[in-house]
Amino acid sequence: MLTIKQITENKEAVLERLAVKNFKNPALVDEIIELDSNRKKIQFQGDSLQAELNKIAKEIGGLMKSGKVQEAEQLKKRNTEIKEETAKLNQELAATEEKLNSLLVQLPNLPHASVPVGKSAEDNVVVRSGGEIPTLGEKAIPHWELAKKFDIIDFELGTKLTGAGFPVYKGKGAKLQRALINFFLEEATAAGYREFMPPLMVNEDSGFGTGQLPDKEGQMYHVTIDNFYLIPTAEVPVTNIFRDVIVSSSELPIKATAYTPCFRREAGSYGKDVRGLNRLHQFDKVEIVQVAHPSKSYEILEQMVAHVEGLVKKLGLPYRILRLCGGDMSFTSALTYDFEVFSSAQQRWLEVSSVSNFESFQANRLKLRFREEADKKTMLAHTLNGSALALPRIVAALLENNQTEKGIKLPEVLVPFAGFEYID
């Protein structure tokens, strides 16, 4: 969430930035500022009274020791009065803080200056593209049919075991998953990311820290008996490693990577978008996360984009990189690049990665700070993350784009990991 300081010190700029995210509610911002100023007043009153109370309590202690019981009793009465007043103020303070917090949490992150204005995905800007779209013509088979033909992914079986959106990978299909995961992890660790294997369920605090709670509660599977949430992305556990942490500026940037399955309820999705591997309730993904110094975070964002670009290039997939417009960005992000690969039987672009800078928005929730070596001051760090990469749509594109007479031809880079060249 935004810090109160950000809001009170730059109200006009904040409103202007929020408008880019199509968040137009100046009254809410005014209310926040008002509540904050109330909070300060109440706290000052309460603190002053408490100071008096503490002082008197000490005096009583002294009097009791020297046997001046009557004088002590007099003072006790005074303190009892003060206590009633502080109790009232404390209640007021708690109520004000709670209200303030509930409003603060409703404000999305401020978009970066480079974020295009726009309402929907149509207003996203293509930054660059690469690779060649293969011309397969009319005979191109969509991946869900190829998956069936080669018996590598079984959607019906998954439905039997669990439900729609939980496919079963079989034979070379399963091995391909493993090859991709290993390939992505090797690339990430070679780029200096430290590998983690986090829990796949998180508690409420973690869900709040990265911004899934309370806004997107419905997106996650909730294990109510223990009040845990199945992770929708490794971002949640990996970023929360740094919750309530103060690191030295010399340790930045911190680079972490993790492979995890991801679980998403995707309530309300339907139609051709969800066909085959296009949208699943459980899928595999390798995530990269960085904790960065605020002065470096945008430079780092570009590095992360370059890393992901390297992956799709090595896989030989036709891709494009989009800068998301204000209306299409997530609640928590300040700047997001989406990667899409072209899947040539479906004749459409599929999103395979989303790389974002959250600036201090998550860090504020996480209480993730760093200490500047030079002046010893603590500041909120910046957090970034990106998919590198999400598997299902990569597999969809690979199957469709690489279909040949002899079967599905694997990209060179995957052959050592998979142990075969063709799915046939």
Add this chain to the structure above:
RNA sequence: GGAGAGAUGGGUGAGUGGCUGAAACCAACGGUUUGCUAAACCGUCGUACUCUGCAAAGGGUACCGGGGGUUCGAAUCCCCCUCUCUCCGCCA
């Protein structure tokens, strides 16, 4: 799941009602000493909010796992919760 023990600052760990935001030691940082390293010695060494101030700086409040209570006053007493450890049971 049953029984018991515990949770204090970066770490170890003292502290059972006031002089304790918290001893001591270790680590870390700054300095003195030193040919260098080490040792020794001196100093610094939590976080958040807030008030005064242009600032430098100074003051206040809160925090000893979390929440509530007793008391003029709580790390210390009471209640609830969470977590950790040990033993038993179960088990990959």
